[in-house]
Structures are given as structure tokens and as C-alpha cells.
Amino acid sequence: MPDVSVWYYGVSVAGAVNLENRGGGQLARVAFERVDLGVCEQRDEILDISMAYFQWMNDEIIARCKFSIPDIVGMSLDTYVSYTTDIGRRIGPNEGGVYVRRDDAGQIMAMGGIRRLPDGAAEIVRIFTRPQFRGMGLGTQAVDHLLTEARQLGYGMVRLDTGVFMTSAHKIYHAAGFQLCEPYAGAEPPERLLPYWLYLQRSL
Structure with a gap:
């Protein structure tokens, strides 16, 4: 197995906090809101942005790994997105949930989530910004919000996983204090x- 640590520690993090400030400037730091996946309208919104996230990830995996998400999970992408959204619906507010940032018209620009791992640590999942809203610092804001939320929920450790191709996210995670772990x-x-994935953690 190749040493994938070079994908994380080998990338410059200079200016990482302002990584996404390439477009119209940083957005004001407005707290992300927790969605209720038991409400059909909100569930549909998360299904929509989650499909965009997994379609992007699937394209990247196919390009680098020569197999697809459906190949490794044994179901279609649509079915897998619905399956993972149902998992999110079962996360109680005392454990985490799915959080979104909306624009002035109410459209979801970015999302992220927290769930509890078997050992009691928090896991950050689904950090994603729609392409048309990139360049405004939303990725950094999402991570900052989720770390604050995890701390308020009483977690002492936060973990996450990320593909080796998610280099922009690596800079945000590194700037936020995450280090490689097993x-x-x-x-x-x-x-x-595993040969194409990184695992990170930090204490709170």
C-alpha cells in the first residue's frame, strides 16, 4: 500500500484559513442550521445536495481507482444516497445531525454532518459546497461550526475521513488542527x- 501521508502532509497550508476566498470574498460567519430529516421538504433538499456530492465523488473515484461507488457498495448511487440519508435521519440531536448553510433565497449552499462513532468519538461527515458557491469560505465555516457543535455536545475527540483527491479539504482540515491517524x-x-483514503483526528 502506498504511503498516502504525502497527500496530507505534503501539501502547503499557507493561507489555509482563507483557502476558499477566490471568488466574491468571504461570507459573513452565520451559523449553520441543523435540518430535520423527518420533514419531507428538508429530506428532499438533503437528498439533492447529497446526490451532487456523491456524483462528484464517484467521478473522482472512477478517474483514480478505475471502479465506482456502486461497484464497492453493491447498490446504485441513488439507492446509496437514500440509504445514507436515512442513517442521518436517525442521528439524534444529542449526537449530532446534518447542518446546512443557506443563501438569502433559502437554497442550501453547503452542508456537513456529525455522528457518533462506536468508541464515543464524533465523526465529521459530508463536508460539501455546491460549485456555484465555492470561493466564499463555506468549507472553513462548516468545519469551524461542526467543531464548535461537537464540543457543545460533549465530545472530546473528532475524527473524519477524506479521499486523497480532496486536496482543498485537506488544507482546511490541517488548518483546523487535524492530524493523520489509523x-x-x-x-x-x-x-x-483504503489505498486512496486518509483518516484524521483531533481532540477538543
Whole structure:
């Protein structure tokens, strides 16, 4: 297995906090809101942005790994997105949930989530900004918000996983204090992705 640490520690993090400030400038720091996936309208919104996230990830995995998400999970992308959204619906407010940032018209620009791992640590998941809203610091804001939320929920450790191709996210995570760790119990990526995946953690 290749040493994937170079994908994380080998990338410059200069200016990482303002990583996404390439477009119309940083947005004001408005707190992300927790969505209620038991409400059909909100569930549909999360299904929509989650499909965009997984379609992007699937394209990247195919390009680098020569297999697809459906190949490794044994179901279509649509079915997998619905399956993972249902998992999110079962996360109680005392454990985390799915959080979004909306524009003035109410459209979801970015999302992220927190769930509890088997060992009691928090896991940050689904950090994603729609392409038309990139360049405004939303990725950094999402991570900052989720770390604050995890701390308020009483977690002492936060973990996450990320593909080696998610280099912009690596800079945000590094700037937020995350360090490489071993693959952990409860992580979503199957074993076939291990050569292409990184696992990170930080204490709170």
C-alpha cells in the first residue's frame, strides 16, 4: 500500500484559513442550521445536495481507482444516497445531525454532518459546497461550526475521513488542527478504498 501521508502532509497550508476566498470574498460567519430529516421538504433538499456530492465523488473515484461507488457498495448511487440519508435521519440531536448553510433565497449552499462513532468519538461527515458557491469560505465555516457543535455536545475527540483527491479539504482540515491517524471503527469507506483514503483526528 502506498504511503498516502504525502497527500496530507505534503501539501502547503499557507493561507489555509482563507483557502476558499477566490471568488466574491468571504461570507459573513452565520451559523449553520441543523435540518430535520423527518420533514419531507428538508429530506428532499438533503437528498439533492447529497446526490451532487456523491456524483462528484464517484467521478473522482472512477478517474483514480478505475471502479465506482456502486461497484464497492453493491447498490446504485441513488439507492446509496437514500440509504445514507436515512442513517442521518436517525442521528439524534444529542449526537449530532446534518447542518446546512443557506443563501438569502433559502437554497442550501453547503452542508456537513456529525455522528457518533462506536468508541464515543464524533465523526465529521459530508463536508460539501455546491460549485456555484465555492470561493466564499463555506468549507472553513462548516468545519469551524461542526467543531464548535461537537464540543457543545460533549465530545472530546473528532475524527473524519477524506479521499486523497480532496486536496482543498485537506488544507482546511490541517488548518483546523487535524492530524493523520489509523483507519477507525465505524468509518464509512470500505476496505477497497483504503489505498486512496486518509483518516484524521483531533481532540477538543
